[in-house]
Amino acid sequence: MDAASGGAVRPIEVGMAGRTAREQLATDEAQPSMTASDDPLAAVAEPVDTALRVFLAARLDELTALDPALEPVGREIADLVTAGGKRLRPAFVYWGHRATGADHDDGVFGPAGAVELLHTFALVHDDIMDRSAERRGRPAVHTALASTHAAEGLTGDEEWFGVGGGILAGDLAFVWADQMLDDADLPAVALERARTVFTALRVEVMAGQYLDLRLAGRPDAAEADARRVALLKSGRYTVTRPLQLGAAIGGSHDLLDASLRTYGDAVGLAFQLRDDVLGLFGDPADTGKGALEDLREGKRTVLVLRAMELAGAAERRVLAAILGDPELDDGDADRARQIVVETGALAAVERLLRAQQEQAHDALATVAEPARSALHALADLAVRRVA
Numbered sequence: 001m002d003a004a005s006g007g008a009v010r011p012i013e014v015g016m017a018g019r020t021a022r023e024q025l026a027t028d029e030a031q032p033s034m035t036a037s038d039d040p041l042a043a044v045a046e047p048v049d050t051a052l053r054v055f056l057a058a059r060l061d062e063l064t065a066l067d068p069a070l071e072p073v074g075r076e077i078a079d080l081v082t083a084g085g086k087r088l089r090p091a092f093v094y095w096g097h098r099a100t101g102a103d104h105d106d107g108v109f110g111p112a113g114a115v116e117l118l119h120t121f122a123l124v125h126d127d128i129m130d131r132s133a134e135r136r137g138r139p140a141v142h143t144a145l146a147s148t149h150a151a152e153g154l155t156g157d158e159e160w161f162g163v164g165g166g167i168l169a170g171d172l173a174f175v176w177a178d179q180m181l182d183d184a185d186l187p188a189v190a191l192e193r194a195r196t197v198f199t200a201l202r203v204e205v206m207a208g209q210y211l212d213l214r215l216a217g218r219p220d221a222a223e224a225d226a227r228r229v230a231l232l233k234s235g236r237y238t239v240t241r242p243l244q245l246g247a248a249i250g251g252s253h254d255l256l257d258a259s260l261r262t263y264g265d266a267v268g269l270a271f272q273l274r275d276d277v278l279g280l281f282g283d284p285a286d287t288g289k290g291a292l293e294d295l296r297e298g299k300r301t302v303l304v305l306r307a308m309e310l311a312g313a314a315e316r317r318v319l320a321a322i323l324g325d326p327e328l329d330d331g332d333a334d335r336a337r338q339i340v341v342e343t344g345a346l347a348a349v350e351r352l353l354r355a356q357q358e359q360a361h362d363a364l365a366t367v368a369e370p371a372r373s374a375l376h377a378l379a380d381l382a383v384r385r386v387a
Helices: 015-025 045-066 068-082 088-098 106-129 141-151 158-182 188-216 223-250 254-281 302-310 313-322 330-342 345-363 371-384
Strands: none
Touching (some): 045 068, 045 106, 068 141, 068 158, 088 254, 188 223, 223 302, 254 330, 254 371, 302 313, 302 330, 313 330
16 A cells, blocks of 8 residues: 555565664654544545546547547556556645645645646656656556557567657656646636746756766765755655645745745655665565666665765675666665665664654744644655655
8 A cells, every 4th residue: 555545654675684674664653544534645635636537538638639649648648647646746735735824725736736747747757767667566658658669560669669759758748737737726826926836846856857867877976966866856846846836826925935945855855765765675566666776777875875985895896886787686686785784874864864854843833733734744654655
């Protein structure tokens, strides 16, 4: 079960490094499972899913009216959007809006859905850049479109067709995200404020993705570089900007904006740090992606760079040889996990995660209810998730 869907958060299984890593991943005290009544995602997930289904059905009709051959491209986007996902970004849009003191407004679900569509664009392109064959337990969009090439009996390189088709499918999700935002049933002045934040969000995620690609090729990469990438690629994009977008719709003010930014950057960095841990130690059945991908791509994450810093010369050489090796196997990955655990890097990152969590909680002191309790719970969920 998706951690963000209200199920209990369970310990992460880590294979060969198992018992030690599980102990280090354990939190100081057990947290009770959320119920449907107090889950901050419950107010968001179903109405956003409904808004997305209605919107995407109309877009698919428009697309196939241009040419029936376009149906697989649109269908891949629609299926990826509805295949799952925690809906964290829409939740931050919604609760950012409520943090202004605004009452519930169904009009917010349009911008919330737009952020989810933008996330879909990012996932499609990210899978191409990372050469990931799967996403959410199903073929990645570019993989599926390569199969479409074969099924339709087209000539040429089916793999390259899939890559090209995947890029265009991601671009289409990007365009649809804009359209869903613009179609929201909200006052024009509120949408104008939201558009400013939405633009910043899009620029930052592109910048973070590029810097992430570049970081993988830098042998001299430092932890500060990885944190910068984590903030831009994930932190601002996942938490801070969605929060600010929702608050902009409700009419934010400087004090609230500062609180949301502090909270958002702290939770966003924690979100990416947990992603880094899951990329190495997570169960693919939960994460929806392969356990070797980050290592094969040579990702210079905070976790890996901390291990490189703490490792002895021999371990550092082993880890450096594993990073970026497209042919590495499960045994290599287990050795990398062992180094990360034995150097204390995993424990250090877990401490950093808890520090970010506490900083986020402190930033909510002046935020009004019910948004304060919801955002408190979302911070904990982002830190403790298993997918």
